[in-house]
Amino acid sequence: MKLIQVFIPLTDNTGNHFPESYFTQLKSAFSEKYGGVTVYKQMPIEGFWKETKATAEKDVLVIFExxxxxxxxxxxxxxxxxxxxTFRQKDLLIRYWEITVV
Structure with a gap:
């Protein structure tokens, strides 16, 4: 079995929140295709990276599994x-693991 995670920013690069409908549509699409989805949105999930050595970037994220x-x-x-x-990102992280469900 595979566990797939999709990391989506809650805001654009200027700090404006994306419409809630974007997240609702994605949740519905995953529920329809995979029979369910887990959404981690209530806790502060932050991602940091550097485009250059001088500049650090930050996203506040929601994770769909x-x-x-x-x-x-x-x-x-x-x-x-x-x-x-849709989320105006240069790159977006989707990752997966092989897992065993007991």
């Missing part, structure tokens, strides 16, 4: 491109 038996790489690559456009 789904479980699936198979990994459709083309689906996730297409979704990543779509989400980068």
């Amino acid at each position: 789904v479980l699936t038996d198979t990994l459709d790489i083309s689906y996730w690559k297409d979704l990543k491109t779509q989400l980068e456009t």
Whole structure:
């Protein structure tokens, strides 16, 4: 089984919050496709990175998790491109692990 995590910023690069409908649509899409989704939105999740040595960037994030038996790489690559456009990101993190559910 695979555990897939999608990291989405709550705000754009100027600090404006994305519409709640963006998150609701993604939650609905994952629920429909995978039969469920876990959304980590209430705790402060922060991501930090550096574009250059002088500048540190920060995102406040929401994490969407789904479980699936198979990994459709083309689906996730297409979704990543779509989400980068929707959320105006240069890069967006989607990662997965092989897990055992007991």
